[in-house]
Amino acid sequence: MDQTALQWLLFVISLLCCTTNQVRLTVSPNRSQLFEDESVSLSCEEDDSSAGWTLRRNTTTDTRSQCGDGWGRTAGSSCNINYINPLDSGVYWCESREGSTSSIINITVSGGSVILQSPVLPVMEGHDVTLHCQTKSPPSKLPADFYKDGSLIRTEPTGHMTIHHVTKSDEGLYKCHISSHGESPPSWISVTENKTTAPPTSATPPPTSIPPELVFRLVLHLVVFCPYFISTLLMVSLYRHRPTDNESTSASTQDFDDIVAVTTEYHF
16 A cells, blocks of 8 residues: 555544544533523533533524633633523533534523423433422422423422333423422423334345356356466467577477467367
């Protein structure tokens, strides 16, 4: 392999590595709704490195603004927001210098006294998910009503509801309500498809046997072709080593004619 081909191969490998390394946006505390004046930390995490990723957001007041540009404080690969307020509600994501992006995270900051603790990231199909209805002060396990797309699901006496083995039909807009405290903002819960490969339903069929007619034709071609091939090699070898004097030339020509005759005889 020459140097140019090797350089191209290394370039393609590096491009594939850069493409397959997926960055993850994590949030601490790990929930999609926050109370006003809480502190939150967002981090861009990659399998190999976190360098080169910038945290950006879209809110009602700014678009594609990055951490440190009027909001938040960078600390390595993290962005810390102290005393978050409702104007910080919006979508957040990680973006590389080349324009690659992570999945977006929707954060809602509530100025009220009730929030719904729901998963920040999409839930895998078939898994369980638990929703908590939480008051600001003091946090307590009070009876709560849970709603999906505006319809009451059920009332839970402990303030949390578990959905077992979620499916795409569980995807929707959820909120909760605690009597004498108020209602939480709504949050969208996404469900991603579980793409686990199913086991094969039957064993692999045995290979098909070769028909006898095909075997016979293969043997026939070998019988015909092999003598012709060998004689051709002999002809080329004698021709390359022919004598240079005139007398030997006539003899070699005779031998050449004989070989050609043999070759023609074996050619069907």
